[in-house]
Amino acid sequence: MEKKPSKNNFQKDNEFEFLNKYTQDSQIFSKLAHKLTKKISFGKSLTTNQYKNMSSIKRKLDNLELPESETSKPFVRSNTPISEYSSDEDLGPSANQPLIYNDAVSIQLHQPRSDMATGDVSQVLIIYTGGTIGMKNTKKHGYVPVPDYLTESLAEMSRFHDRTFDPNFRRFSSNLDDQTDEEIYPTIKITVKDLNKNEYVEINQRSLISPPSLVGKRIRYSIIEYEPLLDSCNMSSDDWIRIASDIESNYETFDAFIILHGTDTMAYTASALSFLLEDLGKTVILTGSQVPISEVRNDAVENLLGALTIAGHYVIPEVCLFFNNKLFRGNRCVKMNAVDFDAFDSPNLAPLATVGININVNWAEVVRPASIAKFKAHKTLNRNVSTLRLFPGITETTVKALLVEPIEGVILETYGAGNAPNTRDDIMRALAAASDRGVVIVNCTQCKKGIVTDLYATGKALRKVGVVSGNDMTPECALVKLAYLLSDNRYQPEVVRELMTRNLRGELTIVAPKPRFTFHNRTHKIIQNMINAAAEANHAAVKDTSLMMDVQEKVLMEKSLYPILLCSAAGTDDLDGMLLLSENYEGMMLMLNCMDYDGRTPLHIACTGGHHRIVKFLLQNGASVHMRDRFGHTPLYEAARNKHKHVIHTLRETGAHFNDAEINDVVFQALSAAANGDVELLKHFVDAGLDINRTGFDHRTALHHAVAEGCLDTVQYLLSLPDINIETKDRWGRRPIDDAEMNLGRMWGRDNETEKQLREIVRLLRGRVDYEEYGTIKIKNPLQSNEHNISNSNNPHHLNGVNGVVIVVNAESSK
Numbered sequence: 075m076e077k078k079p080s081k082n083n084f085q086k087d088n089e090f091e092f093l094n095k096y097t098q099d100s101q102i103f104s105k106l107a108h109k110l111t112k113k114i115s116f117g118k119s120l121t122t123n124q125y126k127n128m129s130s131i132k133r134k135l136d137n138l139e140l141p142e143s144e145t146s147k148p149f150v151r152s153n154t155p156i157s158e159y160s161s162d163e164d165l166g167p168s169a170n171q172p173l174i175y176n177d178a179v180s181i182q183l184h185q186p187r188s189d190m191a192t193g194d195v196s197q198v199l200i201i202y203t204g205g206t207i208g209m210k211n212t213k214k215h216g217y218v219p220v221p222d223y224l225t226e227s228l229a230e231m232s233r234f235h236d237r238t239f240d241p242n243f244r245r246f247s248s249n250l251d252d253q254t255d256e257e258i259y260p261t262i263k264i265t266v267k268d269l270n271k272n273e274y275v276e277i278n279q280r281s282l283i284s285p286p287s288l289v290g291k292r293i294r295y296s297i298i299e300y301e302p303l304l305d306s307c308n309m310s311s312d313d314w315i316r317i318a319s320d321i322e323s324n325y326e327t328f329d330a331f332i333i334l335h336g337t338d339t340m341a342y343t344a345s346a347l348s349f350l351l352e353d354l355g356k357t358v359i360l361t362g363s364q365v366p367i368s369e370v371r372n373d374a375v376e377n378l379l380g381a382l383t384i385a386g387h388y389v390i391p392e393v394c395l396f397f398n399n400k401l402f403r404g405n406r407c408v409k410m411n412a413v414d415f416d417a418f419d420s421p422n423l424a425p426l427a428t429v430g431i432n433i434n435v436n437w438a439e440v441v442r443p444a445s446i447a448k449f450k451a452h453k454t455l456n457r458n459v460s461t462l463r464l465f466p467g468i469t470e471t472t473v474k475a476l477l478v479e480p481i482e483g484v485i486l487e488t489y490g491a492g493n494a495p496n497t498r499d500d501i502m503r504a505l506a507a508a509s510d511r512g513v514v515i516v517n518c519t520q521c522k523k524g525i526v527t528d529l530y531a532t533g534k535a536l537r538k539v540g541v542v543s544g545n546d547m548t549p550e551c552a553l554v555k556l557a558y559l560l561s562d563n564r565y566q567p568e569v570v571r572e573l574m575t576r577n578l579r580g581e582l583t584i585v586a587p588k589p590r591f592t593f594h595n596r597t598h599k600i601i602q603n604m605i606n607a608a609a610e611a612n613h614a615a616v617k618d619t620s621l622m623m624d625v626q627e628k629v630l631m632e633k634s635l636y637p638i639l640l641c642s643a644a645g646t647d648d649l650d651g652m653l654l655l656s657e658n659y660e661g662m663m664l665m666l667n668c669m670d671y672d673g674r675t676p677l678h679i680a681c682t683g684g685h686h687r688i689v690k691f692l693l694q695n696g697a698s699v700h701m702r703d704r705f706g707h708t709p710l711y712e713a714a715r716n717k718h719k720h721v722i723h724t725l726r727e728t729g730a731h732f733n734d735a736e737i738n739d740v741v742f743q744a745l746s747a748a749a750n751g752d753v754e755l756l757k758h759f760v761d762a763g764l765d766i767n768r769t770g771f772d773h774r775t776a777l778h779h780a781v782a783e784g785c786l787d788t789v790q791y792l793l794s795l796p797d798i799n800i801e802t803k804d805r806w807g808r809r810p811i812d813d814a815e816m817n818l819g820r821m822w823g824r825d826n827e828t829e830k831q832l833r834e835i836v837r838l839l840r841g842r843v844d845y846e847e848y849g850t851i852k853i854k855n856p857l858q859s860n861e862h863n864i865s866n867s868n869n870p871h872h873l874n875g876v877n878g879v880v881i882v883v884n885a886e887s888s889k
Contacts, residue, residue, distance in 0.1 A: 190289065193702050193735050196386035198295040199264065199328040201320055203313070204303035205336030207363040207374045217366060219303035224334075227367055228282060228297075233379060235282040239292070262296045265323040267316065269301070274323050284382065293386035295332075306336025306343075306362075311455040311557065314343055318350040321358065322451035326731045329700070330357040330385035334378070337362050337409060337417055340395065344404025345551040346455070348393040348579045349558040353447040355700055355729050357385050360404060361396045364417055373398065373415045380429050387433070389667070389698050392441055392580065394426060401427035403441075405551040405581040408522060421523035422546040422583060437665065441580040442696025448729040456482060456560035461553055463487040463520065470500040477508040483556040483570070484508070484515045485549055486541060488533075492517045492526030496535035509540030512567045514560070516574050518544040518552050525583070542571045545582040555581060637668035644676035644692070647685040656695070666697040673704035681709040681725070684718035689725070699730035706735030714762040715743060717754060722762050731763050741770045748776035748792070751785040756792075766792065767799045774804040781810045781839070784817065786831045793838055800842050811839040 202208060208224030209217040228234040261278040268275045281296040298320065304313065321331050335343055344360045351358065361381040363374035381396040393404040395418060402420040410419045427435045462476045462484050477484060486505075488494050494517075495501065509515055517526050517536055525546040528534045537543070544552045555578070559570045577584050636655060643651040667675050677697045680688040689709075693699070702708055710730040713721040732740050744764055747755040756776065760766055769775055777800065780788035792798055803809055814836045821829040 190291075190387050193704075193706055194290070195283075195292045195294055195735075196329045197262070197327065197734065198293055198330045198332060198382060198385050199321075199324050200295055200297045200332045200334060200382075201317060202297055202299045202303070202334040203306075203309075203317065203336075204300060205306055205334060205362045206366050207334050207361075207378065208303070209366040210368050211366070219305075221299060221301065221303065224367065225282075225297050225299070228378075231375075232285065233375070234284060234382075236285045236292075239283055239285075262294070262327070264296055264298065264327065265320075266298055267320065267323075274319075284386070287383065287387070289387070291387060293382055295382065304336070306339040309336075309339050309343060311346070311457060314346040314350060314554075315451075315453055315455065317343070318347060318451040319453065321351065322449070325356070325449060327734075328356075329733070330359070330389075332378075332381050332385055333358070333360045335360050335362050337364065341404075341407045341409055341418070341548070341550045342554060344393055344395045344407055345548070345581070346554040346558075348403075348405040348551075348581070349555055350452045350455075351393060351449070352452055353443055353445065353449045353729060354393070355391045355443055355449055355698060357388065357390045358393045358404075359385050359396050359401070360394070364413075364415055384427060384429075384433065388427075388435060389700060390426060390435070390440055391443060391698060392426070399429040400425040401429075401435075403439075403580055405555075405579055406548065408548050408550065410522070419522075422525070422548075423580075439580075442666075442698070443728070444694055444696060446690065446693050446724060446728050448727055452558065452561070454561040455554070455557040457557065459483040459485070459553060459557045459560065461485045461487060461549060464489065464494060468501070470504055473501050473504045477504060477513060481508075481513060482560050484513060485544070485552045485556065486515055486517050486536075487520045487549055488517055488526070488536070489520060491524060491529065491533065492519055492536070492543065493530055493532035494536050496532045502535060502539050505536070505541060506539035514556060514567050514570045514574065515541045516544045516547075516552050516556060517541050518547060518549045540571075542574055545575065547582045551581050637665065637670075640666070640668060640676050641670050641674075641679055644680040644685065644688050645683055647680075647683065647688055649687055649691060652688065652691060666692055666695055667701055669701075669703075673702070675701050675703075675709070677701070677709045678703055678707075678712055681713040681718065681721050682716055684713070684716060684721055686718075686720050686724065689721050693724065693728050699725055699728050700733075702733065702735060705739075706733070707739065708733060708736060710762050711736050711740060714740075714758045714764075715755075717758050719758065719761065722758060726761075726763065737768075738770075740764055741768055744768075744776055745770045745774070745779050748785065748788050749779040749783045751780075751783070751788050753788050753791050756788065760795065766795055766797065767802060769802065769804075772805045773802075775799075775802050775810070777802075777810045778804055778808075778813060781814045781835060782817070784828060784831050784835065786834055789835050789838060793842060800839060811836070814839055 202224055204219050206217065208219060208227075210220045210223050211217055260281055262281045263276055264279045265274050265276050266279075267273070279296045279298070281294050284293040284295075286292050300316075317333060324331075333343070333347075340360055340362060347358065347360075359381045361377045363372060363377050365372040365374060367374035367378075376399070377397060380399060380401075384390070384394075384396065384401060390401075395402045395404045395407045397418045398416040400418075402418060402425055403423055406420040406423045407418050408421065409417055411417050424436060424439065426439055427433060458480045460476055460481055460483075462473065464487060486494070505515060517533075519526055526533070526543045528537050528543070547555070552574075555574065556570070559565060559573050565573065575582075640652065640655055642648070643655065666677070669675055670679075675697065677689065677692045677699070678701070680692060699709055708730065710722065710725045710732060713725055740759060741764075744756055744759045744766075747753075747759070766777075767775055777789065777792050777798065780792060793800070800810055814832065818829070818832040818836055821832055
């Protein structure tokens with residue numbers, strides 16, 4: 075019996091001798107390709123000559139022609155050539171692309187990435203509330219939620235956690251046995267609610283990290299598990315508020331959020347969160363499963379992996395719902411199926427994204443922030459709302475029972491396009507009486523797809539008695555929207571009725587005017603002239619008509635030029651040009667988050683130049699303040715580094731903050747500014763939200779550096795900050811006051827300007843100290859009182875004061 079090829083018998087001298095001995099079907103070829111790839115992956119242990127031999131093997135395979143054997147069919151080549159490397163060093167585990175791939179992989183590798191979030195690693199927080207996805211099957215009770223079971227399961231799956239990745243050195247560890255739990259599961263600081271104390275506390279939670287995607291991006295994520303884990307049927311408005319509060323408390327730490335939830339009431343939770351999370355600028359995705367992850371055949375893996383991939387790769391600032399390879403707007407979803415994997419649908423709105431070979435995001439439908447406002451979570455909902463579903467023969471008593479006090483709002487589910495029995499005067503009188511009393515009644519159709527209109531007499535009858543149209547909102551969404559608007563008695567019933575007809579979070583369809591395309595403005599003429607010039611040049615140089623651009627190619631060229639013009643307008647403060655570009659895209663979403671070659675968006679460029687009016691225009695039209703360039707910097711970093719005060723203020727109002735990817739650069743800039751006496755730059759970083767007590771190299775703060783360099787103005791500014799900590803110790807255990815006194819001792823008696831500044835710095839630092847203890851002597855601040863509290867009157871120490879500086883002198887040793 076012939077021995078099949080393996081890594082052990084895959085020898086150098088006869089690398090391909092076995093290829094002619096086996097049936098040349100696709101399965102064998104796949105195995106051989108896998109072994110070749112695996113062999114090359116051990117590149118670090120190979121010698122240089124073996125590397126060169128591998129390069130020769132790769133070239134042989136790329137042009138493989140093998141003789142036919144008597145017992146085999148001709149060897150079939152892959153329809154895609156093996157990817158080529160520029161040098162022998164490209165082989166081995168550091169290679170970014172696999173040696174052998176199919177067309178599906180090729181399509182993904184060549185997918186446009188201009189709409190993806192930049193950066194090597196994204197941080198995602200998963201909030202596990204309960205539901206089928208993390209349940210475990212037990213013999214006694216069937217499927218039950220088990221604490222930590224989901225996290226442990228994900229940690230053991232290579233698709234969800236790469237145990238070989240060392241976060242400290244960004245490399246792969248060859249020996250997993252040598253790794254500690256801290257290395258395999260590094261921690262992230264998260265804020266969770268302590269239910270016993272009813273307050274939020276900061277804890278270190280272990281995290282998992284995904285393998286790199288085809289674009290080289292990893293996702294580090296941590297999981298909060300609610301206690302107890304809830305079946306979605308037990309969800310209440312208090313739980314919705316808790317989820318919103320958890321997102322708010324961790325908003326600046328993470329790039330995106332995923333809520334794992336049971337499917338039964340997931341549509342209600344998604345709708346509620348879309349209203350509770352006000353001015354949202356990051357991705358929030360709800361997902362779950364029909365079959366638990368503990369089962370061999372399930373939909374949990376694909377749903378969670380798909381949600382995690384989208385959350386880590388794209389900035390879609392909405393509350394979404396991901397199920398069965400589709401990303402829906404959360405407040406447009408309904409549960410359509412209780413037994414199939416395609417449990418959810420969005421009947422009145424196309425999916426925001428579909429996951430196949432590619433992830434196709436429908437950016438034209440994505441709702442972006444359109445105001446300059448900081449993110450916050452709304453913390454209250456009105457519970458005095460209900461749903462009334464009409465049915466033939468419904469009695470007046472039934473209707474009145476659902477309209478009595480304390481009810482303040484009702485969703486009336488009607489027939490067809492919003493129709494109700496207009497011959498039932500008793501029902502109409504009951505609705506009119508409730509409406510006059512201040513009850514807000516909203517008309518929603520019982521149909522899964524459709525819109526409420528008053529085209530029929532039966533629909534107009536409801537409008538006459540004060541019932542407002544719910545347009546194409548789902549009943550789930552209309553109910554929580556009503557609870558949101560009626561909370562805290564913020565609005566009068568008339569205002570609530572008006573707001574129920576407005577589109578607040580993309581929950582209803584507003585019929586837009588027919589798109590019109592202008593072809594007369596200067597921007598479009600420039601583009602057309604460039605296209606025409608290119609076409610004429612091609613026509614003059616080459617007679618081959620196949621090289622000419624057709625209409626579709628011209629449109630693609632035009633679209634590719636718009637980002638260039640948009641970035642140019644942002645960099646030159648050309649608001650008129652940007653408005654003209656916006657006019658050209660009327661009826662469509664202008665891609666304001668497009669990127670240049672450095673991953674910089676128009677907002678990055680405008681913030682760098684300090685073009686305040688461009689910044690405001692971009693923010694009011696959906697530009698994201700959380701986008702990062704290829705260096706990991708946000709627009710806020712660029713505004714602070716270039717000292718643009720008004721731009722910083724506007725960005726902070728919109729919810730901008732520094733992220734973990736850039737915080738080291740931010741701290742370096744601030745510490746350098748402190749050491750160089752650049753108070754203005756330091757002020758701008760503090761205004762941008764920098765924690766002034768954050769330490770850098772050698773665990774030294776900005777105050778340490780300012781004191782060490784004798785920068786009096788900088789010290790004065792830092793001490794004026796209310797949150798400054800003067801007791802922080804560096805790696806040698808020294809506080810800023812210790813550095814100041816040491817420097818003053820070196821300059822003692824020189825009577826120059828430097829000594830005067832050092833004396834003032836010491837005085838200022840001492841002025842911030844209430845009590846300092848030296849031995850058995852407790853010295854009260856001399857600037858506040860002349861009293862000294864000496865615990866032992868016979869203590870052999872006495873005090874000398876020089877310009878407010880307290881020096882402890884040992885009388886016995888005369889030191």
